[in-house]
Amino acid sequence: MHVTGVEAPAPLLKVDGLAKRFGGVVALSDVSFELEEASIHTILGPNGCGKTTLFNVIDGSLRPTAGRVEFAGQRIDGMTAARIARLGIARKFQVPGVFGELSVAQNLETALACHGGRYGVGALLRVRPDAVRRDELADLCGLSAKLQVRVSELAHGEKQRLEIAMLLAGDVRLLMLDEPTAGMSVTETEAVAALVRQLRDERGLTVLIVEHDLHFVRSLAEPVLVANEGRIIARGDYETLRHDPRVIRSYLGEGADA
Numbered sequence: 001m002h003v004t005g006v007e008a009p010a011p012l013l014k015v016d017g018l019a020k021r022f023g024g025v026v027a028l029s030d031v032s033f034e035l036e037e038a039s040i041h042t043i044l045g046p047n048g049c050g051k052t053t054l055f056n057v058i059d060g061s062l063r064p065t066a067g068r069v070e071f072a073g074q075r076i077d078g079m080t081a082a083r084i085a086r087l088g089i090a091r092k093f094q095v096p097g098v099f100g101e102l103s104v105a106q107n108l109e110t111a112l113a114c115h116g117g118r119y120g121v122g123a124l125l126r127v128r129p130d131a132v133r134r135d136e137l138a139d140l141c142g143l144s145a146k147l148q149v150r151v152s153e154l155a156h157g158e159k160q161r162l163e164i165a166m167l168l169a170g171d172v173r174l175l176m177l178d179e180p181t182a183g184m185s186v187t188e189t190e191a192v193a194a195l196v197r198q199l200r201d202e203r204g205l206t207v208l209i210v211e212h213d214l215h216f217v218r219s220l221a222e223p224v225l226v227a228n229e230g231r232i233i234a235r236g237d238y239e240t241l242r243h244d245p246r247v248i249r250s251y252l253g254e255g256a257d258a
């Protein structure tokens with residue numbers, strides 16, 4: 001619905017006509033979509049459909065062959081990954097990027113010191129940790145009772161949540177998560193879904209997730225983008241999309257009871 005005279009808010013992320021080729025391989029082809037601020041979207045799609053390439057272009061790891069990416073009204077394709085990160089885009093890879101030999105507290109303090117930007121690497125050890133922010137992040141990822149526990153002793157799901165909290169030590173507006181629930185139990189998966197919703201509801205974060213776990217996508221109950229052969233072929237809520245013949249043909253398969 002469009003109400004005359006009422007401007008829709010500008011999207012936080014705008015992807016327009018994006019294409020990426022690797023020699024003769026077309027990884028992305030005319031991909032366009034927008035993400036509103038404080039929204040959660042999941043990207044579903046078969047292996048090789050271009051999900052990772054899309055993340056790589058958004059976070060500046062790759063330059064697109066054509067098209068543009070705008071973040072908070074600013075064109076970012078072509079910027080370095082470091083500059084894009086400073087603008088407020090954070091990406092979590094599938095394998096938890098945490099320091100196993102350090103405690104939960106030390107991991108969070110390291111992330112805070114790095115994102116502070118005021119300290120050189122050498123000063124990291126001398127800087128007095130911001131205990132208030134550290135404890136706030138520990139609380140966010142549900143690890144307040146495990147601050148002194150060595151991270152290698154945490155469960156897989158706890159490590160994943162810890163890394164998300166570490167990313168939030170910086171000023172993040174868009175969080176990109178690559179299969180955050182891979183290898184998790186149902187309980188752990190639900191804890192990640194709750195955390196993602198909390199980040200959106202309490203911090204106004206925009207979250208873009210690549211995920212194959214349909215239980216997670218379903219329990220999240222947020223809009224889904226379906227990718228196939230380098231294109232976004234459908235967008236909507238999962239309960240509608242799972243009956244869409246294009247989505248069944250390209251991803252879910254006939255007879256899927258997802």
Ligand SMILES: Nc1ncnc2c1ncn2[C@@H]1O[C@H](COP(=O)(O)OP(=O)(O)OP(=O)(O)O)[C@@H](O)[C@H]1O
Nearest residue numbers: 022025026027045046047048049050051052053054
């Ligand atoms: N650096 C590269 N050089 C050549 N081809 C590439 C490169 N990166 C990706 N591709 C190709 O681009 C296409 C999209 O790959 P991409 O990794 O983005 O898909 P994906 O949806 O993330 O797959 P998966 O779910 O398996 O991770 C594939 O055909 C892949 O082989």
